[in-house]
Amino acid sequence: MRHAHSTYTPDELGRPLSERGFLDAHEVTGLLQNENIDHIVSSPYKRAIQTVEGLAKYVDKKIEIVDGYKERKLAEGAVENFDLAIKKVWNDFDFAWEGGESNHTAQKRGVDAIVQLIDQFNGQNIVISTHGNIMVLIMNYFDPRYDFSFWEQLTMPDIYKLTFDSTQLIDVSRIWSP
Numbered sequence: 001m002r003h004a005h006s007t008y009t010p011d012e013l014g015r016p017l018s019e020r021g022f023l024d025a026h027e028v029t030g031l032l033q034n035e036n037i038d039h040i041v042s043s044p045y046k047r048a049i050q051t052v053e054g055l056a057k058y059v060d061k062k063i064e065i066v067d068g069y070k071e072r073k074l075a076e077g078a079v080e081n082f083d084l085a086i087k088k089v090w091n092d093f094d095f096a097w098e099g100g101e102s103n104h105t106a107q108k109r110g111v112d113a114i115v116q117l118i119d120q121f122n123g124q125n126i127v128i129s130t131h132g133n134i135m136v137l138i139m140n141y142f143d144p145r146y147d148f149s150f151w152e153q154l155t156m157p158d159i160y161k162l163t164f165d166s167t168q169l170i171d172v173s174r175i176w177s178p
């Protein structure tokens with residue numbers, strides 16, 4: 001899932017959910033509490049952790065922090081034109097802005113993290129709280145229909161249920177309805 005709404009500040013690691021984000025996180029708990037969740041994994045960023053804190057409490061699971069699910073780093077500092085900067089990396093998967101990750105680099109660490117989870121918890125239901133770009137990059141690796149346009153229409157939060165047979169993606173369904 002992509003985390004609930006957080007008001008933008010440059011503090012990637014520490015910025016919390018907004019008031020609206022906390023309300024939606026409550027809805028996330030309601031949606032997932034009966035899905036027989038075996039594990040909850042999150043990006044280390046606060047907005048992702050806070051999105052699943054209520055769920056973790058409800059289903060009595062610990063949140064496991066995995067670095068591979070942090071948001072893709074677009075550039076070292078703030079970019080001048082975000083739209084242009086994001087389009088450029090999606091047009092050329094090998095391109096990286098200074099200090100940032102290319103699509104290929106970020107995709108690799110995201111996919112490595114997913115494959116490791118599948119190996120470790122095969123057959124179990126795992127909630128992953130992550131971010132828009134890295135989530136779509138992971139999905140894109142398994143099915144290229146999940147692309148830049150798909151990313152553009154994501155909501156915050158957004159939740160997709162991915163079913164794997166070993167490391168083969170066999171089904172995707174959207175669980176969140178805005």
Ligand SMILES: O=C(O)[C@H](O)COP(=O)(O)O
Nearest residue numbers: 002006008071131132133
């Ligand atoms: O508001 C945010 O958290 C970001 O600007 C966009 O979301 P992301 O964490 O999914 O990239």
